[in-house]
Amino acid sequence: MGNSLFLTSKNRVAILLHEGINGTHGKTGLAFLRYSETSIVAVIDYQAKGQSLSEVTGIPHNIPIVANVAEALPYEPEVLLIGIAPSGGALPAAWWNDIENAIASGLSLVNGLHTPIAPKFPQLLSGQWIWDIRQEPEGLGIGTGKARHLPCKRILTVGTDMAVGKMSTSLELHRNALKQGINSQFLATGQGGIAISGQGIPLDAVRVDFAAGAVEKMTLELGQNCDLLIVEGQGSLLHPGSTATLPLIRGSQPTDLILVHRAGQTHIHDLPDVLIPPLPEVVQLYEIVASAGGTFGEVKVQAIALNTFHLDREQAQQAISQVSDLTGLPCTDPVRFGAEQLLSNLLCDNYL
Numbered sequence: 001m002g003n004s005l006f007l008t009s010k011n012r013v014a015i016l017l018h019e020g021i022n023g024t025h026g027k028t029g030l031a032f033l034r035y036s037e038t039s040i041v042a043v044i045d046y047q048a049k050g051q052s053l054s055e056v057t058g059i060p061h062n063i064p065i066v067a068n069v070a071e072a073l074p075y076e077p078e079v080l081l082i083g084i085a086p087s088g089g090a091l092p093a094a095w096w097n098d099i100e101n102a103i104a105s106g107l108s109l110v111n112g113l114h115t116p117i118a119p120k121f122p123q124l125l126s127g128q129w130i131w132d133i134r135q136e137p138e139g140l141g142i143g144t145g146k147a148r149h150l151p152c153k154r155i156l157t158v159g160t161d162m163a164v165g166k167m168s169t170s171l172e173l174h175r176n177a178l179k180q181g182i183n184s185q186f187l188a189t190g191q192g193g194i195a196i197s198g199q200g201i202p203l204d205a206v207r208v209d210f211a212a213g214a215v216e217k218m219t220l221e222l223g224q225n226c227d228l229l230i231v232e233g234q235g236s237l238l239h240p241g242s243t244a245t246l247p248l249i250r251g252s253q254p255t256d257l258i259l260v261h262r263a264g265q266t267h268i269h270d271l272p273d274v275l276i277p278p279l280p281e282v283v284q285l286y287e288i289v290a291s292a293g294g295t296f297g298e299v300k301v302q303a304i305a306l307n308t309f310h311l312d313r314e315q316a317q318q319a320i321s322q323v324s325d326l327t328g329l330p331c332t333d334p335v336r337f338g339a340e341q342l343l344s345n346l347l348c349d350n351y352l
Helices: 027-035 053-057 069-075 093-104 166-179 191-197 208-223 245-252 279-294 313-327 340-346
Strands: 012-016 039-044 079-082 108-111 130-132 153-159 184-187 228-231 256-262 271-275 300-307
Touching: 012 027, 012 069, 012 093, 027 039, 027 053, 027 079, 027 166, 027 191, 039 069, 069 093, 079 093, 093 108, 153 166, 153 245, 166 184, 166 191, 166 228, 166 256, 166 340, 184 208, 208 228, 208 245, 228 245, 245 279, 256 279, 256 340, 279 300, 279 313, 300 313, 300 340
Parallel strands: 012 039, 012 079, 079 108, 108 130, 153 228, 153 256, 184 228, 256 300
Antiparallel strands: none
């Protein structure tokens, strides 16, 4: 927790993104491309070598895509960021060559995988470092609900499934709040958000007994110095394998929720027998759990963030209208159309 002593906005970064640009495990690297303030000088993906980054991702950056670390070195990176999360968290042996070549070439490393890499390279050059993000912070205790006494507004993004856009929604809200001059903080809870912001909690590296306490500790730390705290959501109450959502709710004691959903999705990804209920019922579920029947006050879902990446513009607008009509809540795709509508609804009570 706290600020990173490693990656800063002054660093020149190459992103290791093999099979991540057009695949399903490049979430961390693509989010870093979209939201980081660092200078990204190259993207490494052998499948997409030579293609236009903006054309294949929709991210408006003119950054070269190369096949390996050796081809990235002429662009003078200082840091290699692992932007992929393969199934099981283990890198294929062939991709390890890029990491070894990067370290041998003097590059520092940002690692968001579950497996620590620093122990594998005990001897580094002067000024070279390895940041293993997924490490449990020290000095944790259990949650106590203290965050509910903070004066700041606390917004938590929650989802109908994993990987539907909770981090992107949170970052879009935070970015828009800063543009409006609001004293906002972003609390990252996963490796992507932490790499982008330089601070946060790697929640999936924290033992479950201390998860709510870890969230509470960081919420108290950041929430005392801001008017608006945007907390990055993880997992879903609907997913049978997710243990992160409830500790986030209890630890951050949100004043409001934003529900994130992928347009048209009817069941949990890869679990077709686990159906997603109608969105009004999901809204009610999250409100009941967050308020705990009134124990923690009244907590409402204030808007729906709809992921429409897979739809064309007209289809996206139709889906947004349908969801808004169904739930009676404001709805938009904050990545595609901006987060102004979501933020204005959150602030309509003149809380700030």
